[in-house]
Amino acid sequence: MDLSQKQTDALHEQIKHNFHLAWFNVLREKTLQNPPDFDWIVNLYKELRLRLTCFLKKNSQRRVKIEQDLDVELFDQMIRNGAFQGPEFLGLVNYIFQCCLDFGSPARDNNVKELKREIISALHNKAVFADLVPLFFKNANIAIDWIHKDLQDVRQHLNNLNHNTCQ
Numbered sequence: 001m002d003l004s005q006k007q008t009d010a011l012h013e014q015i016k017h018n019f020h021l022a023w024f025n026v027l028r029e030k031t032l033q034n035p036p037d038f039d040w041i042v043n044l045y046k047e048l049r050l051r052l053t054c055f056l057k058k059n060s061q062r063r064v065k066i067e068q069d070l071d072v073e074l075f076d077q078m079i080r081n082g083a084f085q086g087p088e089f090l091g092l093v094n095y096i097f098q099c100c101l102d103f104g105s106p107a108r109d110n111n112v113k114e115l116k117r118e119i120i121s122a123l124h125n126k127a128v129f130a131d132l133v134p135l136f137f138k139n140a141n142i143a144i145d146w147i148h149k150d151l152q153d154v155r156q157h158l159n160n161l162n163h164n165t166c167q
Helices: 005-032 038-053 061-069 072-080 086-103 106-124 129-165
Strands: none
Touching: 005 038, 005 129, 038 061, 038 072, 038 086, 038 129, 086 106, 086 129, 106 129
């Protein structure tokens, strides 16, 4: 049985959705553990930093600044020693989403701001660590995914333009 492109795309989206849902649920479980799985949380933090900088030129001012501002060792120490609280979390949320606004397409600004608002609202409504951490990583990764998708689309568009002008 051959699937149409539309059916294949729908299946792909369903698998992707289920994967993200499972990831989110596992992250919530790991943050509910006593103590939480700090190793995994720190690795997710490292991944965010890498995903925000991988498209920037090595040693560029902006890349170096982000890598310094998102110091993995400091984050690791703070989170393991209970020094990463509300103000630090809010600072991280603001920083990550400002980077997403800076790097992303202006057409997505309202969507990025809504992802940030969802986290801030949960924080103000006294959500617990096990709710805030998964929500933060989920929303931050969505916003960063959009940056990567938009960059890929621009590259594809430029390749198509170049291909068409060379014929």
